[in-house]
Amino acid sequence: MSLAGEAVVAPAPEAAAPARPRAGVPRANPLLVLIVTGMVVALGSLGFVSVAPNRIVSGKPLALWAAVEPGVAALVAALVVALGASALIRSGVWRDRLIAVLAGALLVASLAAAAHAAGLVAAASGPVARTSLGAAFWIVAAGAAFALADAVGRLAPHPLAQSAIAAAVVGALLALAASGALADLSLAREFANRRAAYGAEMLRHLALVGGALAAALPIGTGLGLLALRRPAWRKPLFAVLNLIQTIPSIAIFGLLIGPLSALSGAFPGLRAFGVGGIGAAPAVIALTLYGLLPVARGAFTGLASVPPAVIDAARGMGLDERQILRRVSIPLALPILVAALRVVVVQLTGLAVVAALIGAGGLGVFIFQGLGQTATDLILLGALSAIALALVFDLVLRSLGALLATGERP
Amino acid sequence: MSAPDIASDRPPAGALARLAARPAVWASLAFVAALALLPYSAPLFHALFPELPRPLYTRASFLDLALSHAGLVGLASLVVVSLGIAIGIFVTRPAGRDFAGPVDTLTAVGQTFPPTAVLALAVPAIGYGGAPTVIALIVYGLLPVVSATIAGLGAVPAAPVQAADGIGLSPAGRLVKVELPLAAPVILSGIRTSVILNIGTATIGSTVGALTLGSPIIEGLSGSNPAYVLQGALLVGLFAVATDLWFDELERALH
Structure with a gap:
């Protein structure tokens, strides 16, 4: 097709x-x-x-x-x-x-x-x-x-x-x-010395982004739908989401440590699930918070772009609201939704670099280790990998968007 | 008769009320208050974190940190705004049209780069300290301003441009009197994105040796001192939010 x-x-x-x-x-x-x-x-x-x-x-x-x-x-x-x-x-x-x-x-x-x-x-x-x-x-x-x-x-x-x-x-x-x-280049030697750690941190990075996406996509879409159906809530909702994006990532990461360590202190059982002051939990929560604005904005703009006449026609054919959303609105809004997904994935890939500072791992580990040891090539290894990862996500999701756009035409 | 009296009486009270109703004012006051009170907050943090021997960050004064942070972002933003708008204008003029496509590619690709990675790459190039931070802030901050300037100037409707040509304005006059004012809201939103992003990136700048409000956060994280983290995060969060809200005011004033 x-x-x-x-x-x-x-x-x-x-x-x-x-x-x-x-x-x-x-x-x-x-x-x-x-x-x-x-x-x-x-x-x-x-x-x-x-x-x-x-x-x-x-x-x-x-x-x-x-x-x-x-x-x-x-x-x-x-x-x-x-x-x-x-x-x-x-x-x-x-x-x-x-x-x-x-x-x-x-x-x-x-x-x-x-x-x-x-x-x-x-x-x-x-x-x-x-x-x-x-x-x-x-x-x-x-x-x-x-x-x-x-x-x-x-x-x-x-x-x-x-x-x-x-x-x-x-x-x-x-x-x-x-x-x-290339084996004699210093960059390749830094990689060779950390081959196992590199794979693990790359996976950690992907897991942080994936975990945040898994939470931000449903919540953000829900908020976008809310903004669509309750015009009065639109302004305050987006103002709050925008405010979250305004706060520097490291500040949100840091601010979550206190409450989460208090939580895991009060309910030690939570620690089994990785909830603690330091580590993946505050990172995924902070990344989720950051992802909410682009997801909600994408869902809102995408669904708002569906012509009302089309929805009326669907209603006339006897579809209920849920069916209209699934079979009419979402397919029509798909290019905008994929564009929003691209923005979120690229942004979260970049922000997850900072998560290494709160012990959550990821490619930032190499950057900050390199900065601490004044090991230039270790900094390069982490920074270039993070850039490459963001570029790959960008290109893949751009291609997906283009595929969807050409698929629509006939 | 009494109308002028009322008019001359009301504005001060009205202006004050309007000022007090602005969230930007409240956020700024909160930032200034936090900056002023934090040096005296040792007893509070002693009570909050009894296990910490030194719960208040004292390596540098909070005022110095804030001034240095604002200075780094302000210096970078000054360069970003003047250079970014100039580049955006250049590539939308006939003389610079050849550069429009490549500049577009560059800003689009560049904005997918993680800001922290750009900051880290400045270290091998320049070394540690405030200088690599400012360079990284300039390089990264340029992208949204350039793309917003191109988008804003590109979206100026044809009618006012033709009218400007019709009344005999020179290309420079048309740019200054017609195109830039019409593109201003879009350009301003690009500047806003750039400045807010740079406030965040400058916070990470303390890992490459710059003195910023991120310094207590980074030191608190590496030395397991959550009180330092809280103090830095509170200040930098309020600083970013207040700045963003002032951009809100500016955008509203422009419309």
Whole structure:
């Protein structure tokens, strides 16, 4: 069903896209010129990797050509130059295709070059020496990732196509990691030292978000319905939910510790269920409270967007209120509901990072441990993982929303 | 005859009553009162937490913490508002149209990043202290302001723009006199999102070495001192709520 729907929809943007550059004045891509200039300046003046004698000492920056063999440096430099040159091509579609391929290649090549540098350092100075990714690497990698995302955004506006391309790039990077080529990078060593803990904290993170969703979705939807049916309650209800969102997460986490430890003190039986001052219980409760506003707002806007005539027609056909909600309103409101779900999941994924501060675990553990030990690569491991998780949720739910939208059309 | 008298008599009383009816005023008073009274609240916290030898946070004065917190957020917000609106204006002008798509992508993707992760990433880049906190607040706070400015300017109806062109306003005059005033409510809501978010992120800033109202919370959590947590949470909660309610007032004044 949805596949057929997609086949109908897909040609339209492709057919429309080439017409645009021809209609307007063909121009260079000024942003890409800016990005590539930044890459060149960074490669010329900043360290591509940073080499330290051990984990805690801060490293010395090493420029690209000093860090790797000339052939590897030349490959990275050639890709940067080619990316810059492609900005001058005047045909929009071919330019974007070339940019996407070159930027993807540059992303993978710069990581491989950094790993190669780490291998050389490990061979020369022994296994205690640490090679971290340097400022120039991050600028080149971020620039390439952005050029790729921008080109793909214009070539394939459909979230499903974007997911497929993102999966291909991530797959290439994971294949690089799985091959063991990255093993000498400090980031990979931090991961290898904590492989078991990483899996456990990732699961904890997902459990915190999942637990909060399991509570926030039914309660928030109920509040949204309440706002829909009792207009007088609408304003105070949303004012209170908004007020909760206003309070900084760490303050709510902290404020829940007192009442919950008092509760588990008064009813020791609750401890068997994990209710206590510190740990998962206050984190899930706080995350639930935060999730209520977007869920309730999504449910309210979604259901309010259903045309009254449709509901009248359903009523005329003899459906009762519950049937109308299940069979008419919710299916029609689904795109808005999925969009709200995306907002909630992404927000909770980010807030769950803070939960590590009250002993609830999750990916924040690595961030705050890293901050405490001034272990830069441990901070990176936690922060990049949290960002990647939020991006994956965002893309998956965006794709789901797009699938639902195309499924509706026929 | 007596009408002017009544009119001149009433406003002060009316204004005071209206002021007193505003939740923003109450929240601000509560924040100031908490700030003023907390230093003298040691007996209260002794009674609440008898097992703690030192139940009142004294490493820095609450006033210093609040001033530092407000200073970090205020400095970041100043940059965010001026730079964010400038970027939003630039990409909606003919000269910057090429940048509109990429900037849109960047703000959309950037807003999915967890703020705490952005804050943590500032440390490897810059080091510990107040500076990485302000940089992270600026980077993250820009996103909602830029996207709100683009959305607000994009939603300005065509009729007033054409009318402005019709009466011979220059593009700059049209922007200042027609487009920005019409887009102001949307831009303001973006600024509100940015500032409130940054008050929260600055609280976490104490884990990277910034002095904020989060410092007692973080120290209380790591040292098992729930009294510190309560003091910090109370102050930062009131600060955020009062700020948010003032934005409410500002939005109402704009309409």
